[in-house]
Amino acid sequence: MSKRVRWRVVLIVLVVAGMITGYIAMGYANARREWIGPGKPSLSEALRKGVKLGLDLRGGIHLVLQVNTADAVKAERDDAAEQLQTQAREQGLTLGAVEFPNERAFSVAVTPTTDEKKLEETVKRFLPDWTVSTAGGKWIFTLKDLARRQMEDNSVSQAVETIRNRIDEFGVAEPLIARQGSDRILVQLPGIDDPKRVKDLIKSTAFLELKLVDSGPSADRNALLSTHGGQLPPNLELVEMAATAGQREQTWYLVQKSAVITGRDLKNARPTQRQLGGNAVSFFLNAAGAEKFAKATGENVGKQLAIILDHRVKSAPTINERIHDQGEISGSFTPEEANDLALVLRAGALPAGLTYLEERTVGPSLGLDSIRKGVSASVAGALFVFVAMTVYYRLSGLNAVLALILNAVMLLGAMALFNATLTLPGIAGFILTIGMAVDSNVLIFERIREELRGGRAPKTAIENGFSKAFATIIDTHLTVIISAIFLFQFGTGPVKGFAVTLILGLLISIFTAVFVSHTIFELTYGRRQHIDALSI
Amino acid sequence: MELFRQTNIDFLRYKWIAIGASWLMIALGLFAIFVQKGLKFGIDFAGGTQIAVRFTQRPDLDHLRKVLDAANLGDTGIQRYEDPSKNEVLIRVQQQKREGRDVSHDVQDALRSGLAPPGAAPSKLDLNREGRDSLGGRLTAADPDHVSGRPDVVPADYYGKIAERIIAYRSAAGIFRSTADFDRLPDVSATVKSWLKANCFAGPFVLLSAENVGPQVGADLRKKALLAVVWSIGGMLAYIAIRFRSFPFGVGAVVALIHDTLITVGLLALMGREFNLVVVAALLTLVGYSVNDTVVVYDRVRENQRTPKKEALESVINRSINQTLSRTVLTSGATMLVCVALFFLGGEVLNTFALALIIGIIVGTYSSIYVAAAIVVIWKDLRTRRKLQVVPAIRPAPPPPPAAARKKKSGRR
Numbered sequence: 001m002s003k004r005v006r007w008r009v010v011l012i013v014l015v016v017a018g019m020i021t022g023y024i025a026m027g028y029a030n031a032r033r034e035w036i037g038p039g040k041p042s043l044s045e046a047l048r049k050g051v052k053l054g055l056d057l058r059g060g061i062h063l064v065l066q067v068n069t070a071d072a073v074k075a076e077r078d079d080a081a082e083q084l085q086t087q088a089r090e091q092g093l094t095l096g097a098v099e100f101p102n103e104r105a106f107s108v109a110v111t112p113t114t115d116e117k118k119l120e121e122t123v124k125r126f127l128p129d130w131t132v133s134t135a136g137g138k139w140i141f142t143l144k145d146l147a148r149r150q151m152e153d154n155s156v157s158q159a160v161e162t163i164r165n166r167i168d169e170f171g172v173a174e175p176l177i178a179r180q181g182s183d184r185i186l187v188q189l190p191g192i193d194d195p196k197r198v199k200d201l202i203k204s205t206a207f208l209e210l211k212l213v214d215s216g217p218s219a220d221r222n223a224l225l226s227t228h229g230g231q232l233p234p235n236l237e238l239v240e241m242a243a244t245a246g247q248r249e250q251t252w253y254l255v256q257k258s259a260v261i262t263g264r265d266l267k268n269a270r271p272t273q274r275q276l277g278g279n280a281v282s283f284f285l286n287a288a289g290a291e292k293f294a295k296a297t298g299e300n301v302g303k304q305l306a307i308i309l310d311h312r313v314k315s316a317p318t319i320n321e322r323i324h325d326q327g328e329i330s331g332s333f334t335p336e337e338a339n340d341l342a343l344v345l346r347a348g349a350l351p352a353g354l355t356y357l358e359e360r361t362v363g364p365s366l367g368l369d370s371i372r373k374g375v376s377a378s379v380a381g382a383l384f385v386f387v388a389m390t391v392y393y394r395l396s397g398l399n400a401v402l403a404l405i406l407n408a409v410m411l412l413g414a415m416a417l418f419n420a421t422l423t424l425p426g427i428a429g430f431i432l433t434i435g436m437a438v439d440s441n442v443l444i445f446e447r448i449r450e451e452l453r454g455g456r457a458p459k460t461a462i463e464n465g466f467s468k469a470f471a472t473i474i475d476t477h478l479t480v481i482i483s484a485i486f487l488f489q490f491g492t493g494p495v496k497g498f499a500v501t502l503i504l505g506l507l508i509s510i511f512t513a514v515f516v517s518h519t520i521f522e523l524t525y526g527r528r529q530h531i532d533a534l535s536i
Numbered sequence: 537m538e539l540f541r542q543t544n545i546d547f548l549r550y551k552w553i554a555i556g557a558s559w560l561m562i563a564l565g566l567f568a569i570f571v572q573k574g575l576k577f578g579i580d581f582a583g584g585t586q587i588a589v590r591f592t593q594r595p596d597l598d599h600l601r602k603v604l605d606a607a608n609l610g611d612t613g614i615q616r617y618e619d620p621s622k623n624e625v626l627i628r629v630q631q632q633k634r635e636g637r638d639v640s641h642d643v644q645d646a647l648r649s650g651l652a653p654p655g656a657a658p659s660k661l662d663l664n665r666e667g668r669d670s671l672g673g674r675l676t677a678a679d680p681d682h683v684s685g686r687p688d689v690v691p692a693d694y695y696g697k698i699a700e701r702i703i704a705y706r707s708a709a710g711i712f713r714s715t716a717d718f719d720r721l722p723d724v725s726a727t728v729k730s731w732l733k734a735n736c737f738a739g740p741f742v743l744l745s746a747e748n749v750g751p752q753v754g755a756d757l758r759k760k761a762l763l764a765v766v767w768s769i770g771g772m773l774a775y776i777a778i779r780f781r782s783f784p785f786g787v788g789a790v791v792a793l794i795h796d797t798l799i800t801v802g803l804l805a806l807m808g809r810e811f812n813l814v815v816v817a818a819l820l821t822l823v824g825y826s827v828n829d830t831v832v833v834y835d836r837v838r839e840n841q842r843t844p845k846k847e848a849l850e851s852v853i854n855r856s857i858n859q860t861l862s863r864t865v866l867t868s869g870a871t872m873l874v875c876v877a878l879f880f881l882g883g884e885v886l887n888t889f890a891l892a893l894i895i896g897i898i899v900g901t902y903s904s905i906y907v908a909a910a911i912v913v914i915w916k917d918l919r920t921r922r923k924l925q926v927v928p929a930i931r932p933a934p935p936p937p938p939a940a941a942r943k944k945k946s947g948r949r
Contacts, residue, residue, distance in 0.1 A: 056885075059707075064753060193703060194667030195746070196641055335677075336670060359640070359748040364707040366588070366744040373883035381877035385870050392866065425814055428878055428886050432821065432893075435871035436828075439863075442870070443832070446863045453542070468839075475779065475831045480824030482775055483768040487820045490764035492757065495817045502821070 008519045019413025023050040026416040050416040054423035056494050057371055059364035060190035064357045067183045071352035072155035074103050080127055081106045087122050105142040155351040156183055163202055165347035195361045203354050205310050206344035208263035213304035213316055216253035224254040242312035253313050255306050260296040265289025269345035271338035279338035280330040290325035298322035374427035381431045385438055393445050395535030399520045400441035403512040407437050414504045423497030433505030440513030443469040458534045462521050477506045540862040547857050547905050548850050548913055554906035565802010575805050578812030583754035585629040585639040588744040592713045595625050603650030618884050631751055640746035651740035662739035663712050672699035680731035712738040761816040768820055772827045785834055788911035792903040793826040800895045809888050818889045822896035829900050830908040836860050849916050853909050868901045
């Protein structure tokens with residue numbers, strides 16, 4: 001064995017060994033992450049976990065959500081209007097009616113007694129994000145574009161955070177929660193087998209408000225308003241009771257518009273079992289919330305307090321005594337519902353509503369099926385190719401087969417090392433790589449045969465065959481890699497997995513076809529002084 | 537073994553017939569797409585909901601249709617899926633007008649109540665539906681193994697593992713056909729089994745997959761798929777242009793791959809196959825493959841042109857095709873073997889993918905000879921002919937023939 005060949009062999013052994021070690025190491029790392037219980041994961045466990053499986057193979061749920069950023073802008077508008085009124089009250093400014101012409105603007109009527117100079121100062125100080133224009137005795141406040149964009153952006157990142165908190169609390173191994181574009185969020189949860197529950201968990205805005213009840217409950221809204229002369233006073237609002245199972249008619253409460261406390265004042269929440277049976281959620285307030293709550297409950301003993309979740313009254317217990325820092329939400333909850341409500345309250349409210357744009361669920365049994373089919377197709381495809389190659393090229397065909405096997409082993413290793421995800425189309429990419437890797441060997445062998453026909457000595461034929469086929473091999477691989485790159489760029493999910501597998505496979509195929517096969521030829525024929533014929 | 541030993545077939549003699557045949561195929565495909573049935577978009581592109589379920593017994597499709605009609609979901613399509621013995625059904629629901637409706641959930645609810653098996657009661661758990669968490673929770677609450685007093689056991693973990701085993705068994709077996717199947721659960725105590733039989737039932741189906749694609753995402757995916765195809769064709773054109781520094785070669789390769797894509801899409805439409813993301817992946821692979829095949833022939837042409845011997849382009853190309861013929865057939869054959877394995881063994885999702893590639897490989901192999909190579913020949917023919925006709929009209933004296941030959945040579949690079 002010449003020195004050059006020896007180095008080549010060492011390099012090949014090192015690369016292959018590196019890939020195998022990498023695969024096993026990644027397998028252990030992945031297996032350990034999911035390992036529950038004592039001891040360490042076994043080698044067979046590690047071998048199974050080397051390459052991350054996509055959702056279509058391991059089962060799970062893929063969601064694309066849209067954040068309704070307009071909600072956040074609207075909330076900001078309401079806040080600003082409220083703040084202006086509060087400030088005006090404190091400074092003794094008289095203001096007329098507040099109106100909301102659209103989602104990002106509000107108007108305030110000025111009365112002849114309004115001190116407009118003072119109002120202007122107040123606006124400058126407290127509402128810097130708003131542009132003001134006057135028309136027909138009204139001040140119209142519009143949210144500035146920059147501020148609105150920032151608000152929308154914040155609401156999306158805040159939604160991502162909130163969803164992440166909720167998923168973490170729920171406990172999912174390896175979740176993916178990522179922002180996509182300006183207002184979309186991608187959520188991928190492997191191994192989830194109860195999609196409905198997770199979907200509800202993510203989507204619930206979990207906006208909690210505790211408001212003092214003026215009157216109610218009643219099925220008749222007008223009856224509630226009759227004590228106020230049939231008109232809805234500006235400081236009150238009507239809120240519907242949350243529907244319970246089997247109940248048809250709506251019931252209403254008339255409550256204070258401003259909340260005593262909201263979900264932001266919560267410190268913790270947990271599901272509890274009530275003594276009378278049934279499930280409830282206990283919540284605990286932080287210091288600031290507790291202070292507000294104690295004051296409000298102390299002043300209003302005997303009155304009702306409405307617990308409002310997502311703009312629906314969940315329950316309206318009577319305040320028996322001054323309560324300091326905890327309370328309970330009761331309703332007709334199942335244990336899971338109570339658990340999930342506590343979870344979303346802990347994780348925080350969403351700044352805006354969400355819409356599901358895309359949803360893909362794969363059950364675990366389909367994933368197992370796909371793996372089984374993919375593997376049998378791969379094995380069958382590879383065997384076909386191996387047989388064809390050995391029949392057609394005899395011993396040289398075996399050389400190609402060896403290179404192809406190394407190709408497959410190295411592709412698995414590379415996928416593990418790059419942390420690439422194997423999907424069902426990825427399996428197709430895997431075996432397609434085998435088909436295409438054969439191409440390189442065929443190109444080389446045909447060249448060698450041609451050289452032999454041209455009367456070259458076997459050794460020269462091998463050398464010429466490899467060097468002449470080289471340019472073509474690079475060309476053919478690059479063309480497919482280029483189209484795979486665009487597929488990666490524009491593809492989604494499983495299709496992206498296909499592109500990754502194909503790209504890695506083709507890169508490795510250049511190495512195995514050009515370098516490994518060549519070395520095997522040299523190992524077989526290099527030592528002999530004279531070769532009569534090649535087995536090709 | 538050798539299939540072709542120094543063949544000398546005059547491929548390009550039949551180029552006009554071949555071009556006619558190509559146009560015929562393209563016309564057939566376009567007819568299928570635009571006149572006959574139209575391109576059948578899968579839900580990736582069309583939007584809507586698609587649910588695959590496996591039933592405990594052979595489903596009666598008419599009954600299923602009635603059950604779904606009652607749920608008021610608009611247009612629904614029901615078809616058998618995979619092997620009929622597996623009792624699998626694919627349900628498709630069109631895009632809903634009303635937003636925010638969880639269609640896949642509604643469909644499952646409708647099926648569940650419409651096909652409730654004997655022994656089903658609202659208080660009982662459907663083991664074909666339940667997930668690990670909720671089953672574990674119920675088991676922990678019921679505690680059939682009486683572990684709650686034991687100091688060495690955390691009941692939630694204990695029953696969580698049992699629930700996981702039950703779900704894993706269901707996944708491997710495919711479905712619980714009846715409560716009798718609960719007896720077969722491995723590593724589950726007899727008390728748990730009897731609790732399962734008393735408190736659970738085997739629901740009518742297991743959910744295999746549910747997909748819900750909104751109209752916005754559908755439009756997005758359509759746009760992305762089109763962009764991917766256009767960009768990769770553009771990429772190929774750029775690659776060929778740089779690699780061969782020749783316009784007719786580039787045009788030949790790109791026309792060949794547009795030809796392949798059109799015929800493949802057309803034939804898929806003709807066969808009523810669905811057009812989805814995976815098919816687009818197959819088309820892009822095909823684009824790569826088609827150019828790959830063309831490049832091998834072109835490479836040879838370029839190499840053969842380097843020899844000092846003067847030879848007509850058509851004969852150089854013919855010789856190159858013959859020289860690469862056995863490689864072309866072998867590689868196509870090997871890739872085809874792989875695709876055939878995928879076609880028969882890969883399952884429903886990969887079936888259309890494999891079919892697209894099988895068509896694409898055949899068409900791609902043919903087009904590298906009769907489209908890519910033929911275009912180069914026709915192009916150069918036209919240019920030479922035009923020169924020969926135009927040049928004498930400008931100059932009174934006929935030009936010496938070597939000038940034309942020299943020009944032709946410089947145009948090759």
